[in-house]
Amino acid sequence: MGIYALTGAATGIGAALSRQLREAGNDTIVVDVKAEDADIVADLSTAAGRKSAVEGIQARAPEGLDGFVPLAGLGGHVTPPSLIARLNYFGAIACVEGVRDLVARRQGAVVLISSNSAPGLGVNEEYLGLLAAGEESAACELIDTLNSALAYAGSKLAIARWMRHHVTEYAKCGIRLNAVAPGVTRTPMTDAVYENPQVREAMLAYVASIPVERTAAPEEIANAIRFLLGPEASFVCGSVLFVDGGQDASQRPDQM
Numbered sequence: 683m684g685i686y687a688l689t690g691a692a693t694g695i696g697a698a699l700s701r702q703l704r705e706a707g708n709d710t711i712v713v714d715v716k717a718e719d720a721d722i723v724a725d726l727s728t729a730a731g732r733k734s735a736v737e738g739i740q741a742r743a744p745e746g747l748d749g750f751v752p753l754a755g756l757g758g759h760v761t762p763p764s765l766i767a768r769l770n771y772f773g774a775i776a777c778v779e780g781v782r783d784l785v786a787r788r789q790g791a792v793v794l795i796s797s798n799s800a801p802g803l804g805v806n807e808e809y810l811g812l813l814a815a816g817e818e819s820a821a822c823e824l825i826d827t828l829n830s831a832l833a834y835a836g837s838k839l840a841i842a843r844w845m846r847h848h849v850t851e852y853a854k855c856g857i858r859l860n861a862v863a864p865g866v867t868r869t870p871m872t873d874a875v876y877e878n879p880q881v882r883e884a885m886l887a888y889v890a891s892i893p894v895e896r897t898a899a900p901e902e903i904a905n906a907i908r909f910l911l912g913p914e915a916s917f918v919c920g921s922v923l924f925v926d927g928g929q930d931a932s933q934r935p936d937q938m
């Protein structure tokens with residue numbers, strides 16, 4: 683059986699994935715800012731937290747990792763917007779790069795977490811350019827003059843772009859890089875959005891447009907991530923898998 687490291691797995695999709703991997707007989711290493719249910723407590727919005735997370739994973743998996751999934755993220759309702767950029771993009775990428783040698787050692791897989799809402803919430807190319815260039819301070823300064831929805835959408839679009847730009851480099855080390863783009867999933871993140879009167883109506887309208895007429899359970903997203911991590915996805919590399927009840931296809935039918 684394998685050994686997998688996950689960030690942001692104290693609740694929601696990550697907790698479901700961690701449970702499924704353990705039930706299948708694997709070991710998991712969970713990094714989270716919440717102490718309960720975490721093997722390594724770290725705030726991945728900070729450089730110090732990212733460093734201690736990577737060092738903690740290295741200490742617990744000296745023989746390497748079969749897979750890594752950076753799930754830690756904040757929704758587009760959180761302020762300041764720069765916190766979203768720091769965690770969703772810079773935290774995720776720093777951790778992927780930090781554990782790359784460990785995943786290469788076992789010819790494993792990395793699954794990044796994008797979002798089906800990334801293309802629809804608005805795009806600011808200057809912000810995306812700063813994310814891609816790794817300019818954390820400048821990206822944060824810019825996004826704090828804009829808003830959290832743009833911060834979130836940009837962070838998730840940039841994650842998918844980063845994955846596609848790095849697919850060859852990682853494949854040469856024996857690592858398959860892929861991403862999932864979940865649709866609306868019932869987790870503490872979306873509970874917080876429903877409870878926010880400023881965005882609740884927009885969220886309800888968005889949910890009403892899902893072709894299968896329901897939101898996802900966290901386990902349904904975790905199922906797709908497990909597929910991408912596992913041997914049945916051995917030739918799946920560089921894909922963004924939309925797991926969203928048909929919403930992206932229905933809203934952007936001519937894009938692929």
Ligand SMILES: NC(=O)c1ccc[n+]([C@@H]2O[C@H](COP(=O)([O-])OP(=O)(O)OC[C@H]3O[C@@H](n4cnc5c(N)ncnc54)[C@H](O)[C@@H]3O)[C@@H](O)[C@H]2O)c1
Nearest residue numbers: 690692693694695715725726754755797864866867869871
């Ligand atoms: N729920 C959805 O509808 C949805 C849709 C698309 C994408 N996503 C993405 O899926 C991922 C998981 O989200 P979820 O819905 O399970 O949310 P969630 O809030 O249940 O989980 C997020 C996890 O990240 C952790 N976290 C928060 N701040 C952190 C920090 N500074 N350092 C380390 N850990 C931190 C939380 O403690 C939590 O365990 C996120 O990246 C999110 O953007 C979710």
